[in-house]
Amino acid sequence: MRLQINASILEIIEGDITQQDTEAIVNAANEQLRVGGGVDGAINRAGGPAIQAEARQIGYCPTGQAVITTGGNLKAKYVIHTVGPIYRGGASGEPELLASCYRESLKLASTRGIKSLAFPSISTGVYGYPMAEAAHIALKTVKEYLEEHPEITLVRFVLFGQPAYEIYAKELEGLRT
Numbered sequence: 001m002r003l004q005i006n007a008s009i010l011e012i013i014e015g016d017i018t019q020q021d022t023e024a025i026v027n028a029a030n031e032q033l034r035v036g037g038g039v040d041g042a043i044n045r046a047g048g049p050a051i052q053a054e055a056r057q058i059g060y061c062p063t064g065q066a067v068i069t070t071g072g073n074l075k076a077k078y079v080i081h082t083v084g085p086i087y088r089g090g091a092s093g094e095p096e097l098l099a100s101c102y103r104e105s106l107k108l109a110s111t112r113g114i115k116s117l118a119f120p121s122i123s124t125g126v127y128g129y130p131m132a133e134a135a136h137i138a139l140k141t142v143k144e145y146l147e148e149h150p151e152i153t154l155v156r157f158v159l160f161g162q163p164a165y166e167i168y169a170k171e172l173e174g175l176r177t
């Protein structure tokens, strides 16, 4: 399912982010930039040790910010690592921090001349963010960014499993105005 925003595309698919051929894929990292489980583990396994080697050189990324490394053996040339908030009930700045993850990742892409990128659903695994709330923030933030930044031509959300896809599809439908 896709939404056209000026000349840019915002799309959602069900799939595996490690297999995407966008110029960059985004990783749901932790502040220490150490290999974890979930999507982080999958990206590092598929991309090989070069990703973690560069991440260790960078060393740290605060929650809500983003850093960039090589894509190693992935089809994507780059991995943008962003650190989502751990969900603690929603009144501890989580919505703002989650929006910041998407915005900062997109800004980094714009700065580096990256035109296409794929996001997983940040914070909705181990970090516990409720999927529908996270989907709303994710899609709204990306839509607003694309409205102002035509240099990014494609943003693809890659949802892991049908239930996640369905939730994102419903939220994306709600953004069609």
Ligand code: ADP
Residues within 6 Å of the ligand: 015, 016, 017, 018, 028, 029, 037, 038, 039, 040, 042, 084, 120, 121, 122, 123, 124, 125, 126, 127, 128, 129, 158, 159, 160, 164
């Ligand atoms: P976080 O710590 O930010 O919650 P997780 O990696 O635990 O990160 O989960 C983030 C989301 O990524 C979850 O919704 C999970 O289902 C999804 N996910 C896990 N593996 C993949 C994959 N290979 N491709 C896309 N999404 C994935």
